[in-house]
Amino acid sequence: MLLTGFNTQHTSLAVYILMRAAVLASRCGIKSKRFGHVCKPLTWAHGDIFLMCLASTQILCAYILKQDSLPQSYKSFLNKHGGKDPIILQGVRDIACGMPFTNLEQIQKFYKNMGVDVILDPQMKVPCSIIHANQSCRWHAFSFFFQAYKRAVPVYLPVYLIPALIVHRQGLGKRIWTCFLFRIFKRCNVTMLALGTFPTGLSLAIEKKSRRIEISLYCLARAIESFFTTMSDIASQRQS
Template sequence: MPPAGSDSSVAVDGCLCEDASDGRKRCQQCERNSKKSGLTSSSSSYALLSFDSFPLEDYDKRWRIFTASVKGFAIGAGIKGGLSLFAILARLRRRRSLSSVKKVQMSSGGQDLVLALKETLRYGLFLGTFAGTFVSVDELIAALGGHRRTARWRALLAGAIAGPSMLLTGYNTQHTSLAVYILMRAAVLASRCGIKSKRFGRICKPLTWAHGDLFLMCLSSTQILCAYILKQDSLPQSYKSFLNKHGGKDPIILQGIRDIACGMPFTNLDQITKYYKSTGIDVVLDPQMKVPCSIIHENQSCSWHAISFFIQAYKRAVPVYLPVYLIPALIVHRQGLSKRPFTILAKGLFGTARSSLFLSTYCTSAWVWTCFLFRLFKRCNVAMLALGTFPTGLALAIEKKSRRIEISLYCLARAIESFFTTMSEIGYLPHLKNLKRVDVLIFSISTAIIMHCYAIERDVFRSKYLNVLDWVFGVPLPPYDTTPRKKNSEDDCGL
């Protein structure tokens, strides 16, 4: 900066021009340099953004819309494509161990690949359209209504309008679980905003409980695990398959537990006996039994069953978490892999081992707690199942703190969906059956809240999520100046 009272300044590139502070114009070269430096500094950090210093004429709205659409498509296609690839590999591996008759019943590898490509394209279009629609509506409202005037509600409306892009995944494909999970994420962000608020701070204070994630996981486990045994139809098909695999029990065994828990006569004791005999175990089942431990773990004791089940559960859990840690390492840390590959890979392997320990402990403890209560009270009913599955959620304490809330919210979304589906089927909520695409409505409301927080209350996001959103949507312009200013011709530009 020149000394006070000076009428000239020397530019970085050696250009001499008049100072613009007294109202006189600068030369074109200095004007361009000033705009470039303003744009560079503005993109470095949101905290440093200033509406007055941001060169709006250099803010390319069309480029922001295009890049958001492309990046959204890349994320959707990348995540869905990666998961589909691992599913195809797992299916091919399982196909090799099946008999020729069962191989014929399974879909061919070519059909699986075509279906995976379709799903990958659909999810890419879904997220690409969502990102492009949000940015387009955001920019359109800002241009028509003014950036500062519409700052408080623009992102809320844009997020709601972008929500129906979920229909691109398939018009008849329900995504209730995903919609409820996003709603849970929106509720977390809204609660963080409430904690900051003077008006709602006291009401939201209990949400700051340090172990709230464990409580949510225990609450979710009660509904999910009871549904796994008593009413699997209330769970999404993919999640039901996941539970059947990691629950480690054949549906025939679950039917026997369901009969005794519901107080009904046994319908398949002969089938259970034949099932165990096919595995080389002879078991004698009493039709008058009060405790189903002999159905759950044949001739084994409860303690030995827990040990053997844990070993098997850990082997099943490792392939689940390998892609969870491997794919982000290849995408997020792709540049660091060349510099410190052993550190990143070791961290990924440790995370895989830790998460696998959580899942195997979670599944094992479900059977341990229920067996313990059955033996203690010498009875098996729905109340015993609910009571025994509640402490199962404590296994989440094994996971890293930053992942606990993610897992608990994911399970809570499944539990809520299962609960309302069950209530609807037994007649308590008959009107839910008439709602065809309630998932789109829930998703639109949730994305409206999330995008509003993203534009106005950015500090309620964790840095890693904020970085991803900024990468996709572009660092947003500051909503408005916090200091009041006099109304002049510059404020009438509507930006």
């Protein structure tokens, strides 16, 4: 790290190395007679998926609420594959943070340029109309699902599409995650975003078991960096 100079930060890499060291220490601790009972919970078969769910919650909430807390390369990746224009994200951010809308006219103009006429209510409690305009929640979930796969084809193996459609085809119609919590609780806030993004980590289950821990730790490192960056910014704002 020092070879790149003192002005270059490698926070994500440092946190990832720390996570790897923690995993190694826990594996050694499991075999220890003294610390084996302490590290026993770490032997949970689905612990890697749970870590991915935690990481997904922080990363996706940061993607919506505070992108500056994410590394630039990772932010670009999410903006490319997230499939939502920054104008849309700003509208969701406003309603989730309980702030007055700042760009409803821009959102309406954005959809009009796409050939969709939508009138947005400044008093709305849930952002469904911001996210998918006049589309139904169910249709948007299906269309967004296939659009996401189309964007991911150059990055991920196309073979993932087949198991997803075979194994999760019924779930696609029953769990419309985009608006599921919004429709139940009739509100949108940071807590709802956290609860809504947590299940996305379950997508790690389609990966090979040998790769799950690597992917979850990679994402967890960025989630930790984002979390502490956000907390630091909040503390600075309160002091000022």
